[in-house]
Amino acid sequence: MTATxxxxxxxxxxxxxxxxxxxxxxxxxxxxxxxxxxxxxxxxPASEVLVSALPVDRASHLGxxxxxxxxxxxxxxxxxxxxxxxxxxxxxxxxxxxxxxxLAGRTExxxxxxxxxxxxxxxxxxxxxxxxxxxxxxxxxxxxVTFSFLxxxxxxxxxxxxxxxxxxxxxxxxxxxxxxxxxxxxxxxIIGRLKMEASLEDWVSQMPRVDPRLxxxxxxxxxxxxxxxxxxxxxxxRVWPYILAGIAVGAAIHGxxxxxxxxxIMGKDAWWAVPLAVLMGVPMYTNAAGVIPIVQALLxxxxxxxxxxxxxxxxxxxxxxxxxxxRKVLRPRLIAxxxxxxxxxxxxxxxxxxxxx
Amino acid sequence: MKNxxxxxxxxxxxxxxxxxxxxIAHDQGIDIQLEKVEGMKDITSxxxxxxxxxxxxxxxxxxxxxxxxxxxxxxxxxNSA
Numbered sequence: 001m002t003a004t005x006x007x008x009x010x011x012x013x014x015x016x017x018x019x020x021x022x023x024x025x026x027x028x029x030x031x032x033x034x035x036x037x038x039x040x041x042x043x044x045p046a047s048e049v050l051v052s053a054l055p056v057d058r059a060s061h062l063g064x065x066x067x068x069x070x071x072x073x074x075x076x077x078x079x080x081x082x083x084x085x086x087x088x089x090x091x092x093x094x095x096x097x098x099x100x101x102x103l104a105g106r107t108e109x110x111x112x113x114x115x116x117x118x119x120x121x122x123x124x125x126x127x128x129x130x131x132x133x134x135x136x137x138x139x140x141x142x143x144x145v146t147f148s149f150l151x152x153x154x155x156x157x158x159x160x161x162x163x164x165x166x167x168x169x170x171x172x173x174x175x176x177x178x179x180x181x182x183x184x185x186x187x188x189x190i191i192g193r194l195k196m197e198a199s200l201e202d203w204v205s206q207m208p209r210v211d212p213r214l215x216x217x218x219x220x221x222x223x224x225x226x227x228x229x230x231x232x233x234x235x236x237x238r239v240w241p242y243i244l245a246g247i248a249v250g251a252a253i254h255g256x257x258x259x260x261x262x263x264x265i266m267g268k269d270a271w272w273a274v275p276l277a278v279l280m281g282v283p284m285y286t287n288a289a290g291v292i293p294i295v296q297a298l299l300x301x302x303x304x305x306x307x308x309x310x311x312x313x314x315x316x317x318x319x320x321x322x323x324x325x326x327r328k329v330l331r332p333r334l335i336a337x338x339x340x341x342x343x344x345x346x347x348x349x350x351x352x353x354x355x356x357x
Numbered sequence: 358m359k360n361x362x363x364x365x366x367x368x369x370x371x372x373x374x375x376x377x378x379x380x381i382a383h384d385q386g387i388d389i390q391l392e393k394v395e396g397m398k399d400i401t402s403x404x405x406x407x408x409x410x411x412x413x414x415x416x417x418x419x420x421x422x423x424x425x426x427x428x429x430x431x432x433x434x435x436n437s438a
Contacts, residue, residue, distance in 0.1 A: 095421070096406040096407050096421070097406060100406065123407070123421065123422075124407075127365065127366060127367075127368030127370070127371070127408055128406070128407040128408045128421070130366070130397050130400075130401070131397075131400055131401050131405055131406050131407065131408060132406045132407060134401045135401070135404070135405075135406035136406075203398055207401065210404065226425075230422060230425070234370070234422060234423065238369070325366070328397050329397070
């Protein structure tokens with residue numbers, strides 16, 4: 001089958017789906033939400049029926065693994081599609097330009113909090129890290145505030161939060177949101193205090209100043225719906241293979257690894273578990289979406305929550321490819337400071353959680 | 358002939374944008390001069406904050422994400438002054 005033959009039905013479906021939301025945006029959203037909720041409720045019984053129809057004992061290792069896979073995969077993908085769609089609509093309001101206008105000229109402290117929060121809702125891809133960084137600096141956003149944004153944007157995003165919510169429950173998702181924001185705020189504030197503006201590459205500090213004010217442009221509801229579809233195509237289209245692979249490995253761990261096996265390696269008592277988890281996370285960037293299902297399975301086998309959270313944050317916030325990209329605008333001293341400050345924050349989060357829970 | 362520049366440092370979305378513009382120009386039989394701008398300094402000099410960006414005859418028309426087919430068709434078929 002050729003690529004065009006495969007894409008044709010999808011393209012025409014998008015075309016049909018594309019006309020209606022434009023003429024009746026509210027009705028479309030209401031119906032879409034209703035259908036989504038219906039599907040979501042039907043998942044658990046459907047997966048039980050499916051597994052019981054297979055020639056496998058539900059109580060066996062294989063049965064447990066299959067049920068986990070057949071229930072969690074559609075659940076997470078459905079959740080992700082819904083949330084990415086809604087976030088795509090919200091994101092169409094928070095363009096990087098608008099965020100920059102909100103942050104420009106503010107003093108540190110409160111601006112760090114704002115930058116970290118805006119990082120959650122502003123669309124961000126690590127390949128845009130440099131243009132975004134320069135755009136912020138050019139408009140006079142303080143360096144530390146820029147870092148608060150750059151740390152929070154990739155770490156606390158809708159994909160990570162949705163996976164956490166779907167696989168761990170809302171408490172852990174909220175916890176991750178709070179901790180991620182705290183690390184971004186404090187790390188950015190410290191970098192700001194260190195006054196390292198001289199550690200930018202020369203061509204960056206020589207870029208002409210830019211006026212951050214915006215031209216007025218209001219986004220209509222149909223345009224927002226279109227942005228939602230665009231986000232689903234782009235984000236869900238990119239991460240679903242990782243999630244599938246992650247849940248498959250997670251299912252295998254779930255069914256086969258004995259209870260409490262992980263307690264010895266990733267448990268509370270091993271003091272070196274947290275730093276090791278952070279270290280292991282650095283080269284693992286591209287698998288962020290796939291790592292959460294695995295981590296969930298590890299948790300049920302006795303790994304400590306703080307260690308697991310530290311691992312996830314390190315995977316997402318400290319990635320080797322992003323550091324390579326940032327090296328184009330930052331001198332090594334500033335890169336090293338950035339890594340050290342963020343890694344310390346993550347370590348602290350890991351230890352505090354292991355101690356408290 | 359229109360000069361089309363795609364700004365972006367080789368991420369997946371940037372490659373997809375280049376491919377999309379090439380395909381549409383080919384399908385519509387429009388002759389364009391397509392350039393990839395990959396240097397960070399050059400990209401930021403256009404004042405965009407998210408990649409891929411699209412520049413047509415020196416004018417930034419798009420920044421962030423792969424543009425939709427309709428948008429690209431609009432840019433390519435619009436009469437240049």
